[in-house]
Amino acid sequence: MNKRIYLSLMCLGVGIFSLGLCHAALAQNKVLYFVQTSPANMIMQLNSKDLDGFIAWEPFNAAAVEQGVGRYLVQSGEIWPNHPCCVLAATQGYKDEKVLRALVWAHMKAIQFIQDPRNKEKVLTHAQQFTGRERSIVKEALQHVKFIEYPSPAEIKKYYQGLKEGRLIRKSASDLGFQDAEGFFADFLNQKYYQEVGVALEKDPRWVPPSVPSGNMVRLGYLLQDIHQLPMFIADKEGYYAKVGLVPGKNLVLSFFANGVAVMEAFKVGDIDSAYLGGAPATLKRWNDDIKIWILMGSNDEGSALVVRKDSSIQNLSDLQGKTIAIPAVGTVQYFLLKIIADQLGYRLALK
Numbered sequence: 001m002n003k004r005i006y007l008s009l010m011c012l013g014v015g016i017f018s019l020g021l022c023h024a025a026l027a028q029n030k031v032l033y034f035v036q037t038s039p040a041n042m043i044m045q046l047n048s049k050d051l052d053g054f055i056a057w058e059p060f061n062a063a064a065v066e067q068g069v070g071r072y073l074v075q076s077g078e079i080w081p082n083h084p085c086c087v088l089a090a091t092q093g094y095k096d097e098k099v100l101r102a103l104v105w106a107h108m109k110a111i112q113f114i115q116d117p118r119n120k121e122k123v124l125t126h127a128q129q130f131t132g133r134e135r136s137i138v139k140e141a142l143q144h145v146k147f148i149e150y151p152s153p154a155e156i157k158k159y160y161q162g163l164k165e166g167r168l169i170r171k172s173a174s175d176l177g178f179q180d181a182e183g184f185f186a187d188f189l190n191q192k193y194y195q196e197v198g199v200a201l202e203k204d205p206r207w208v209p210p211s212v213p214s215g216n217m218v219r220l221g222y223l224l225q226d227i228h229q230l231p232m233f234i235a236d237k238e239g240y241y242a243k244v245g246l247v248p249g250k251n252l253v254l255s256f257f258a259n260g261v262a263v264m265e266a267f268k269v270g271d272i273d274s275a276y277l278g279g280a281p282a283t284l285k286r287w288n289d290d291i292k293i294w295i296l297m298g299s300n301d302e303g304s305a306l307v308v309r310k311d312s313s314i315q316n317l318s319d320l321q322g323k324t325i326a327i328p329a330v331g332t333v334q335y336f337l338l339k340i341i342a343d344q345l346g347y348r349l350a351l352k
Helices: 003-009 020-024 039-047 060-066 097-115 117-131 135-142 153-165 181-188 192-203 227-237 260-269 279-288 333-345
Strands: 030-036 053-057 070-075 086-091 145-147 218-223 252-257 274-278 293-298 300-302 304-309 324-327 347-351
Touching: 030 333, 039 053, 039 060, 039 304, 039 324, 053 060, 053 070, 053 333, 060 070, 060 135, 060 304, 086 097, 086 279, 097 117, 097 145, 097 192, 097 218, 097 227, 097 293, 117 135, 117 227, 135 227, 145 227, 153 181, 153 279, 153 333, 181 279, 181 293, 192 293, 218 227, 218 260, 227 274, 252 260, 260 274, 260 279, 274 279, 279 293, 279 333, 304 333, 324 333, 333 347
Parallel strands: 030 324, 030 347, 053 324, 218 252, 218 274
Antiparallel strands: 053 304, 070 304, 086 274, 086 293, 145 300
16 A cells, blocks of 8 residues: 555544544644635645645646646545545426436536547547646546546435534534435435436437427536536537537526535525536535535546645655645535544644
8 A cells, every 4th residue: 555645544444534543542732734725826825835735626736746836645535535526416496307307418428428438539638628728737637537427325425424523514404304314315316317317328328318499498507627527518519418409508508606615606596507516515505505406416536636845845644744734615525635634643633
């Protein structure tokens, strides 16, 4: 096993968010500092030596590495294997099943396109165009992203448990109208269209759902230049949306957002019907603000990393004592990745 990640993984037997006896065996008085900022700022602050490292998503990590500012210390999949990241969600108030089925079909076709090794160069070109990054950056970034059709319900629940243990969940299941958490997730993780489309495509890979009438509109949001949401861009550029009657600029209205919290606010005020966003803000805002959405599909697992300065003395996770690491915000997947590291090394996390 890679020595750089050994210390962060040695306690996994007691659970990702639970310390148990392992915590007692580790140092009690060590501190790991964190700050909150955007991924774009992280690279600048790392370069100016205001940070010792950051945890962000691709392609920001690859950009720091390829620009000679930083280097990977550990990939998120080494800290929390197969952790969920971005998803395709829809507001529960949107009732056009023909459109929802079409969105799911286009997404699945885009995932299949990405996973087909024959499309490697085209995927790189699409990733360049979508992110505005150099080819070397997207090539590096794509090596660390697992594009998927549906997130693991068990891993989504693991994230929820972490939120709950961290006292970031403000409402109970009964507050939201459910008997318990299982009832909540049975509703939140809506696999109906994924299963329908999946069965149809398994029977006939050429199957296409009925075309959406030109008058049936859907407003679809996404995060700007987030390579995790590449399936949306490919669904457009490879004609999958058009093939099911969704025409960008006409009955498919695309809107970009800065982050997942902004997407959830757009859901809340009714500005969008469906969107690609992080599973973390989707889950947190569904619980705390009762913003009624479903997760229709997954987009990717993993795809985050802990990046340190290229010339840093930090060689393994045990060197993080007293260092300052940037994350996007408390409650994000990146925050919990940092929390896993701190907990399993016996470090106390402190906001700087």
